[in-house]
Amino acid sequence: VEFSGQRIVFVLGGPGSGKGTQCAKIVDEFGYVHLSAGDLLRQEVAKGNERGQMIENIMKEGNLVPQEITIELLRDAMRQHKECPGFLIDGFPRENQQGIQFEQEVVESDFLLFFECTEEVMEERLLKRSETSQRADDNIETIKKRFKTFVEKTLPVIDHYEELNKVKRIDANRGVDEVFADVRSLFGALPP
Numbered sequence: 001v002e003f004s005g006q007r008i009v010f011v012l013g014g015p016g017s018g019k020g021t022q023c024a025k026i027v028d029e030f031g032y033v034h035l036s037a038g039d040l041l042r043q044e045v046a047k048g049n050e051r052g053q054m055i056e057n058i059m060k061e062g063n064l065v066p067q068e069i070t071i072e073l074l075r076d077a078m079r080q081h082k083e084c085p086g087f088l089i090d091g092f093p094r095e096n097q098q099g100i101q102f103e104q105e106v107v108e109s110d111f112l113l114f115f116e117c118t119e120e121v122m123e124e125r126l127l128k129r130s131e132t133s134q135r136a137d138d139n140i141e142t143i144k145k146r147f148k149t150f151v152e153k154t155l156p157v158i159d160h161y162e163e164l165n166k167v168k169r170i171d172a173n174r175g176v177d178e179v180f181a182d183v184r185s186l187f188g189a190l191p192p
């Protein structure tokens with residue numbers, strides 16, 4: 001199998017729950033490779049070609065990009081890191097069908113790390129970031145649409161993996177360091 005021996009962690013949580021922030025800290029401490037599906041898509045947008053424009057329009061509406069694109073981007077990125085202990089697949093799968101196709105065609109996940117956070121807290125963080133960020137989806141209209149997509153499409157993914165006993169939940173409403181203290185214990189306790 002292509003990625004055998006490497007731990008595969010899906011990292012989910014609503015928009016602004018702190019997925020990217022916590023993944024960066026896991027990278028520093030545990031040497032995992034962090035692949036944000038959203039970042040990979042934004043890199044495609046930056047190419048400025050026709051496909052990039054299509055992706056940009058979807059993201060501005062808070063909708064989901066066709067999974068064939070995301071899965072191909074993730075697989076290509078994973079192939080560049082054959083030696084790492086594991087992958088943090090951040091912001092993916094966004095709906096159940098995406099997880100099914102990824103696990104069939106790329107690799108099965110070991111567990112799903114879920115950053116649980118209230119919309120009130122997430123909205124405040126994203127609006128604060130919007131003062132300085134270049135992200136086209138950090139405006140109140142798109143933020144509301146991202147929340148709606150998360151509830152309708154992505155929460156069922158959490159339910160699905162919950163049924164398989166593969167969800168590890170973290171209370172993400174707290175400060176960065178408090179959240180990471182829990183994340184650190186979790187990763188520190190994983191079998192080698």
Ligand code: UP5
Pocket residue numbers: 013014015016017018019020021022036037038039041058059060062063064065066070090091092093094125126128129137146172173174175176177179
């Ligand atoms: N911050 C973080 N943690 C904090 C804490 N504990 N206390 C206080 N502040 C905290 O954090 C967000 C902001 O909050 C930052 O300013 C941070 O400093 C602060 P971040 O770590 O960036 O949170 P994250 O959960 O990563 O938020 P992000 O905005 O990236 O989440 P989204 O899920 O909305 O964005 P993503 O990039 O994953 O997806 C964007 C779009 O791409 C989607 O809407 C969708 O259109 C598309 N997409 C797909 O179609 N398919 C995919 O598979 C993936 C994405």
Ligand code: MG
Pocket residue numbers: 019020036038091
């Ligand atoms: Mg992110």
